[in-house]
Amino acid sequence: MRQSRADGFDEFVEARWSALFHLARLLTGGDRHRAEDLLQEGLLKLWSAWPRVADEAPEAYLRQILVRAAARSARRRWWGERPTGELPETAGSQDLAAVVEERTRLESALALLPARQRAAVVLRYYQDLPEAQVAKVMGCPVGTARSLTARGVARLREALTEVDEPVR
Amino acid sequence: MDEFEQELARMMRDTQVHIPFGPEHHARLQSLLRARRRTRAALMAGGSLLLIAGVCVGLPVAFSQGHHSTGPASTSTSTPTSDPTADPTSNPTSDPTSDPTAGATADPTGIRTGTLPPGGTPGAPAGTSGAHGGSAPTGTTGPTSSTTSDGNHVQGTAPTYVPTTSPSWIPAADPTHVPTTTPTWIPTATPTPLRTP
Numbered sequence: 001m002r003q004s005r006a007d008g009f010d011e012f013v014e015a016r017w018s019a020l021f022h023l024a025r026l027l028t029g030g031d032r033h034r035a036e037d038l039l040q041e042g043l044l045k046l047w048s049a050w051p052r053v054a055d056e057a058p059e060a061y062l063r064q065i066l067v068r069a070a071a072r073s074a075r076r077r078w079w080g081e082r083p084t085g086e087l088p089e090t091a092g093s094q095d096l097a098a099v100v101e102e103r104t105r106l107e108s109a110l111a112l113l114p115a116r117q118r119a120a121v122v123l124r125y126y127q128d129l130p131e132a133q134v135a136k137v138m139g140c141p142v143g144t145a146r147s148l149t150a151r152g153v154a155r156l157r158e159a160l161t162e163v164d165e166p167v168r
Numbered sequence: 169m170d171e172f173e174q175e176l177a178r179m180m181r182d183t184q185v186h187i188p189f190g191p192e193h194h195a196r197l198q199s200l201l202r203a204r205r206r207t208r209a210a211l212m213a214g215g216s217l218l219l220i221a222g223v224c225v226g227l228p229v230a231f232s233q234g235h236h237s238t239g240p241a242s243t244s245t246s247t248p249t250s251d252p253t254a255d256p257t258s259n260p261t262s263d264p265t266s267d268p269t270a271g272a273t274a275d276p277t278g279i280r281t282g283t284l285p286p287g288g289t290p291g292a293p294a295g296t297s298g299a300h301g302g303s304a305p306t307g308t309t310g311p312t313s314s315t316t317s318d319g320n321h322v323q324g325t326a327p328t329y330v331p332t333t334s335p336s337w338i339p340a341a342d343p344t345h346v347p348t349t350t351p352t353w354i355p356t357a358t359p360t361p362l363r364t365p
Contacts, residue, residue: 013197017189026180036193044200103183125173126180157172 009050012058013043020062026122027070027115030107038073042066064137067123071115071138109159117152124149 024035024042042065046058053061110118116138123134135145169177 010194014189017193018187019184021187022184040197040200043197044204047201048204099183099185102179106179106183121176122180125177128177153173153176156176160172160176 008054009047012054016059020059020066023063023122023126024066024070025107026110026126027066027119028073029111029113029118030104031111034073038066038069041069060137063123063127067119067137068139071119105160109156112159113152113155117148117155120145120148121152121156 020042021035021039024039025032028034028038042062045065046053046062049061050058110121113121119138120134123129123137124131129137131146131149132142134149135142138145138148140148
């Protein structure tokens with residue numbers, strides 16, 4: 001049983017790792033290490049529930065875990081620095097540099113948002129979920145999800161517009 | 169969805185770079201899974217130990233409580249207001265020498281076997297009528313007394329009978345209590361005979 005569980009689980013993780021990592025990164029406001037921790041924690045919980053959710057919607061289950069864990073972890077005061085031997089990823093080409101720059105802008109703006117607003121915006125615009133589904137994932141009423149999304153978008157609009165404006 | 173929202177959605181999707189699930193991710197996930205399994209196994213073992221310890225402690229306690237459940241009930245019924253042996257001279261008629269027939273009607277051990285008449289008034293004990301050849305029992309004229317073999321003074325109007333059934337004066341909380349020995353506190357437990365001359 002454990003072998004069959006591991007087989008299906010490993011396949012799922014390998015297939016969806018990249019998208020899930022990007023989701024975790026957006027949810028944490030661009031913090032790569034926190035995103036990886038968040039994803040590993042979510043995968044651990046998914047592994048425990050894998051026999052129940054494997055045939056249904058494991059990604060939706062994991063998305064809910066990630067959103068709630070991100071909101072929870074954002075309440076912690078301090079995230080310790082971790083020494084690493086790897087340098088931050090660098091741009092290898094002009095296109096990649098543009099992508100990195102845009103991502104940095106986006107993540108900097110997302111980092112300004114409170115965790116719940118950030119989660120609502122990410123679920124609504126990256127995961128393309130309807131408002132009812134956003135509310136369900138976040139465990140709040142639809143009106144609250146709509147309000148969080150609207151306030152998050154307004155703040156992002158302000159932040160990204162300020163960045164775009166040329167310095168006079 | 170306005171232009172900014174569309175741009176925001178595009179930015180979120182386009183900035184995704186493909187990051188393969190590498191061996192370092194796999195190794196870290198596996199180590200976390202192993203740690204979780206170990207934690208769960210330790211929790212299960214600890215829970216089992218706690219369960220066994222609880223059973224080992226709880227069963228003897230439960231048995232001992234079940235064993236003592238009849239004990240306190242007997243003590244609850246034996247709450248005499250006064251010990252008859254404490255003040256044998258409180259009733260002047262309780263002098264053993266005042267009524268010589270009392271000694272004749274009582275058995276050598278001072279214990280009479282019989283049933284108390286309904287109402288609790290000791291009228292004519294059956295044992296006394298036979299002893300005097302069908303004459304009127306002397307015990308009915310007034311309270312008599314007797315002395316037990318161990319020297320305890322027992323008032324005679326309430327003879328030291330041994331109830332074979334549960335008498336009405338035993339509290340209902342202990343219906344199963346049947347005294348097997350002659351309690352010395354019986355006379356005070358039946359105060360009505362003392363008031364009736």
